[in-house]
Amino acid sequence: MKANRQFLQLTVNNCYFKGFCEGMSAMSTTPSFSKLIVSLRDDFKKWLEGLGESEKRTFWSEIYLMITPKIKTSDAKEWVKGLKENTRFVLERSSIAYLIVAICNQLVWAGFAWTIPYYLFQKFDLLKRLKTSSGSEVYEIDKTLLEKLNDENEIMQALYDWRRIWQEKLQRTPSSRKGKWGIYVKVIPRHLREASEKLINEYGGNGDKIIYQSSQSAGGCLKQQNKALVINLKKLYSNLKRIPGIGEKKAAMLVRDAKIAIAKGFYIPWISGFKKRNKIESLKVIGREPIPIDVHIKEFIGSIFQQFTREDAKAFILVTDPENPGLVDLFIWSLRRKYCEPKRCSECILSDETKRMLNEIYCKKVTKSN
Numbered sequence: 001m002k003a004n005r006q007f008l009q010l011t012v013n014n015c016y017f018k019g020f021c022e023g024m025s026a027m028s029t030t031p032s033f034s035k036l037i038v039s040l041r042d043d044f045k046k047w048l049e050g051l052g053e054s055e056k057r058t059f060w061s062e063i064y065l066m067i068t069p070k071i072k073t074s075d076a077k078e079w080v081k082g083l084k085e086n087t088r089f090v091l092e093r094s095s096i097a098y099l100i101v102a103i104c105n106q107l108v109w110a111g112f113a114w115t116i117p118y119y120l121f122q123k124f125d126l127l128k129r130l131k132t133s134s135g136s137e138v139y140e141i142d143k144t145l146l147e148k149l150n151d152e153n154e155i156m157q158a159l160y161d162w163r164r165i166w167q168e169k170l171q172r173t174p175s176s177r178k179g180k181w182g183i184y185v186k187v188i189p190r191h192l193r194e195a196s197e198k199l200i201n202e203y204g205g206n207g208d209k210i211i212y213q214s215s216q217s218a219g220g221c222l223k224q225q226n227k228a229l230v231i232n233l234k235k236l237y238s239n240l241k242r243i244p245g246i247g248e249k250k251a252a253m254l255v256r257d258a259k260i261a262i263a264k265g266f267y268i269p270w271i272s273g274f275k276k277r278n279k280i281e282s283l284k285v286i287g288r289e290p291i292p293i294d295v296h297i298k299e300f301i302g303s304i305f306q307q308f309t310r311e312d313a314k315a316f317i318l319v320t321d322p323e324n325p326g327l328v329d330l331f332i333w334s335l336r337r338k339y340c341e342p343k344r345c346s347e348c349i350l351s352d353e354t355k356r357m358l359n360e361i362y363c364k365k366v367t368k369s370n
Helices: 001-018 020-025 031-050 053-064 075-091 097-105 110-123 127-131 138-146 154-169 179-203 208-213 231-241 248-263 269-277 297-304 311-318 325-340 351-361
Strands: 228-232 282-286
Touching: 001 097, 031 311, 053 110, 053 325, 075 097, 075 110, 075 127, 075 154, 075 269, 075 282, 075 297, 097 110, 097 179, 097 248, 097 269, 110 127, 110 154, 138 179, 138 231, 154 179, 208 231, 208 269, 228 231, 231 248, 248 269, 248 282, 248 325, 269 282, 297 311, 297 325, 311 325
Parallel strands: 228 282
Antiparallel strands: none
16 A cells, blocks of 8 residues: 555656556556556546547536436426426526535535525525526626525525425436535535525625626736636636635536636536536636545545545545546546446446456456456
8 A cells, every 4th residue: 555655656747757567567566556557547538538529518407417316207207307496507507506515514414405506496485586597697696696595594494395296206306425414404504594694795695796897817817818818727717716615626526627627628507507607708727626536536535445534535536637627526426426326337438458457456247347
């Protein structure tokens, strides 16, 4: 384990100066581990290169918004279809919905967190207004919802109500960790109240201003010419962390999503909505995104290292692709959600060589090809 850790750190250092292959040859004491890194890196490249426009368009709906009924009846499927459509609409139309998702996305299934803004707009009779709104009207509706979030007890009840509806329709609980729901409904309403106060007082209820402020240069001038905008990822990360309930990990995930939408062509609804609301024809990013260390990365790397630090996790991601670390996190997340958790090992897109090596330290079951 110690040798593997040394190998990772040395390889990361060499990635930036001598190239990946030189980093690999610099440490010969861990040949099996280095082979795993190389094989996984090749799989990641193939996955990224193989994603077509249609896959990038549906990736958010299929992976981020993965909602699966326990009993797959026609009614349940129709409800999920409608829920996904309404969730996508709200996240595109509202300037604050993505922030609500980020705040709510802990201790519950990600799919549940992504749907909470839709339910809140519906509960407070704002959904119809949002659907018929245009221009600056959206920001007034967003501000109205933020004002509603000041009542922690009412928000707590809303979360209970949405959880009940979710369970009735899908026959499954949205809580991913047993015994954590009680903590969730105490912490999240407080974070939402604090965030709503900040968004109203500092941004006038307009979530787009957070992105606009992240496009400022050191001299304070917006880099906006001919409806083109350049987002500084480091500034966006810093601005997002200032919102109550959004820490380093959540901010890093939002920045990752901004980059893959703007630089890699993935469909991310809140970025798409930002461009439409502000009539921006060209959106670009500068800087490298921070590395989100989520539960999927922790469990994956934890299977390789019995004990590991955040630096080990970051090194592992950087070794795989130093230019697109956020996509490596997304790659592992999608693997776990599509193949590992439902135990669809035979359909896994990893190469036979990678699966063979991972079978010894990570996968519980691997179906070998003939």
